[in-house]
Amino acid sequence: MNEQELTHEVTARMATTPDDRIRFLMEALVRHLHSFACEVRLTEAEWLQGIRFLTETGQMCDATRQEFILLSDTLGLSSLVDIINHGNQNPEVTATTVLGPFYVPDSPRRAFGASMVEYEDGGRPAIVGGTVRSASGVPIPGAEIDVWQNAATGFYAVQVPDEQPATNLRGIYSTDHRGRYEIRTVRPVPYPIPADGPVGRSLAVTGRHPWRAAHIHAIVSAPGHVTLTTHIFDSASDYLDGDAVFGVSSALVRDFVPDPTGTLVCEHDFVLDVAGG
């Protein structure tokens, strides 16, 4: 049996899959996987190294570390899936980005203008605010903004449970009757994605750095609208051009401007698509 015959036999074996979509996915997966191995003439040693890499990647995962999402991020797959699923959206709608590995659900609800800083680490005070609008143009009162970001140390609370309170620098805010939101926080900082595992080694082997540009994450939702997963990037950050996970969209880069008291102010509106629209 030659290479083409084997690939044909394997895809043919998938024909028994009852679900049409899964059958299509499996046949395509086999075709592309085999095509990769044939193109590069994969050696047995390389195959075994790949098996070991994937095994270690799985074994690095636990309740607070998702090494396979990191791998997907650093291979640009996460951003690609984002483009595939949202690339054709209304251009007036705010750009989507990857969720990333540090989202924790059930953040505390916080009042308009309240601080989500629960741990002082010398981060520079900042106020992030703006309006949540519908693609139809009108502001949306009562929209929810679930935000999370890192501390001045570079770490998200979930990464350092012994150091930061679990709910530090995350919270769920709501827009007021004008559709405005306001968050008191600190300026986010660039940080390296966790580089002490197999994904970090793969970056080193390919001569890449692990740094992400400074950003705040947000998931914005409102009745009748498509939920938006997005970032706000700091225009003064390093790595906007070389983000390790290919997550930067120029449309999401904003200035953090000092007010007379020295507090940084960042104004950013979120525009949500109308559901089913």
Added chain:
Amino acid sequence: MNEQELTHEVTARMATTPDDRIRFLMEALVRHLHSFACEVRLTEAEWLQGIRFLTETGQMCDATRQEFILLSDTLGLSSLVDIINHGNQNPEVTATTVLGPFYVPDSPRRAFGASMVEYEDGGRPAIVGGTVRSASGVPIPGAEIDVWQNAATGFYAVQVPDEQPATNLRGIYSTDHRGRYEIRTVRPVPYPIPADGPVGRSLAVTGRHPWRAAHIHAIVSAPGHVTLTTHIFDSASDYLDGDAVFGVSSALVRDFVPDPTGTLVCEHDFVLDVAGG
């Protein structure tokens, strides 16, 4: 940024890889991975299901269970790598096959004609013998044959350490001065690959069975020759046409013929390629 632009940016990021071969592998991996996601229009839910599947596959692995090799086997990748690396060999040389997940190194050395049965489970007695020859035609005295197979229960010793002695049904034999080897054993039986993990679930979802055709594994080596990893398949076995890991080569199928005492006799020669030839 559209899909093509993102793929280009990710492959361009690999350009910093110092090692030429790794750079080529990484660029090709990204191209094929992105091409798969684009072709199937991978949804976010499917992506997340894939992340979870790979995570579980890694976490299923331990010292005696290699779920990623099983995955590679059931996707035909292991056999494809075998064909890529050995498909162009001298056609007189014995066909190679995958190693499989149950190989254990350092089996006991056993004398010519000795039994490797250390645990009685009602398996039918068999003698497997033949000659190890060089592709140049001459028999090879002192060649080593490292063999392993399953018991009549379907299990390899490594799978059931509480049931079978660790060295049951495996051993290292040597050829005599005529290049002959002879192994006393029991007839191998078809068996399901371990189906209690994510790979087993993937077979179920695709309507596939987990069974392999009955076989004996062998790694045959001799000075001055290319080491051969191969199987001997029982011609009376089920699943020769539908082996779950795409491992059957018709050139490796042999009859197990009863002698006057009822013991099955299987005659099989191994032909090794000359090293550097």
